[in-house]
Amino acid sequence: MDWSFPPEAEEFRNEVKAFIAEHLTDDVINSTHDGTIHNWDFHKKIAERGWLGGAVPADLGGGGKSALEMAVMVEELQLAGAPIDGMGVAIVVASVVLELGNDHLKEAIVPKLLSGETLVSFGYTEPDSGSDVAASQTRAVKDGDEWVINGQKMWTTMAHIADYVLLLTRTNTEVPKHKGLTFFIVPLSTPGIEIHPVHTMGTERSNATFYDSVRIGDEWRIGEVDGGWEIMKAALKYERGIAGGQFPSPPLIDAFIEYAREASRPDGTALVEDQLVRERLVRAMIDVEVCRGFAYNTAFLASEGVMFGVEGSMTKLFASESYKKHSKWFIEMAGIEGLISLGEETAPVGGVLDEHFRHAPVTTIYGGTSEISRNLIAEGLLGLPRTR
Template structure:
């Protein structure tokens, strides 16, 4: 691989920035930060209207003729503008999984409406008693005539308050090892017996607890085969790193703290960056940021070759999120007392980005699988080490 910097989207940058200027309002980023909801319906409608959601998809499934490079450039510019599309990221994961494993009927039922902006899908994996150990799910799905009844509870169902469906991992066979008795269902949030309650995280994001009390779904809502949910979920996780806006830009604080240290002077007149210990710390952050960038490039390279990245996504996720924790901890050491000023505090360095970033980095090692679970995945699937826990 050639790791030199090359902007393959350079031809689309000007047009993408013009689209952002014409369609994105500055207050959307502020509202996402204030509410903790990282999905803006008005923006999503614009993306659907202009065919950006459908870029790269076949026309028979509702795809548009928009250049996928232009669409990717727009999502990168949205990240730079701090306007996030997390509900669309999870939706792309699921509709790619449907396209890979679903029936023709399911593809027609879910993919075209999603590309038109009519469907958003949240992820229903984690539970209160099992967290990142998704295979320990207790939410149960039992046969009921030509359909299923779902009963249980899910945690951290982010953007569910705006979604039309939740992709629910449910136990359909309690008599077999836990990984083998699970099935995936697409549950409408309009169904009787479905409820949600908001949860606000340390990082300021709103997520949800979702509840299922005799929620009835038809057999057509089941994806990938009964008791095959573990394999289905693995396909979805592979697509997680390829979703637009995911890994597009390595969001690190290195450039921001370097600029602050270069411009800020100590009482003796020297800049903060003149301190060799500060310079070393920032240098280490830059090295970490480059490692994370190269790991994400490997994922993209595999996807462009037509392969399905597996453990590579776990490697990137663990390194990038743990590095972010180290970086923000170092930054608060560098800033001293000013480092704990919140974004709404007068005089907060870089508008309080560093204090908020530290809180966000803590939950970053939990979302999408805790670092402990990710380490087990890497150990077992890449290093060939034995399982550390029983599958019973």
């Protein structure tokens, strides 16, 4: 089996590495410590390189970059700990609009998204529907030429810095739940919308968003009335297309090695000489290599035009669960020092051990929980019967 990438992908890897060396400064990383994993300047520089547009499929008018090149880009940015939440959202929404949106949306949204000037947040989850996203209750009712929207969304991450929300609504209560949904791209400046911050233990800032008689024209609808499930599937398809890799652990491992070199054991020797510390570091690095195997497999499938499904769930499940395990190991081994938070003067390696320990569990929830991923793998790979 030949795991090497084609020369053009390796050349592109070098280009991405050089970009990171030049633009991913400490200031950029520190700017995300307020909980918003997005930095406008960094994002715009990625856009200026043409990498957002490059990730959009060629048959939709984007292109230039292959699935393997995209995988390489995501891998290098994640390994370096770059803030790329906005990048993923921009690529997914631009691709969905280009495939299924009307001319108004294509003109109003896509150029600004791909030039890095604007963002669209995802408004799927509600207080009573997360994993079961099709149970969405936010209502959209047609009134003349307009739609009137009422309801509440939970976890509308980045809504406070975005100009739009890709909003999942219920337009029909008389049909099975998947068949009565409609999507809109709603300008967040529309009267009747409130955005309230939600701060997580993982130090992220997300939002609860409220929609009180929000009126928008039909030109903001994407897809057919009651055909929202098609938009959902398209969004998932493009998300999978760019999410080749999942590498949350390497920046944590690097930080822990730095810490363990400096910290002493009671006998005065360095913590990094401890056998258990060394064993766990090696185990964590092996897990990263397994992640790489999953990531390259999904990237390879995408490059062959195969729409992968269960492979994406395996990648996400393994990467997030192993990251959670590593963050627990490292905080245990750092002892009480490891719990000192970001911003505290005495925090070792800037407090990032604590930051990762708080953040890691969240990665097993968003983008599909571990339980849902296990269900999908059990059904899709092992052929076990559906449980719901």
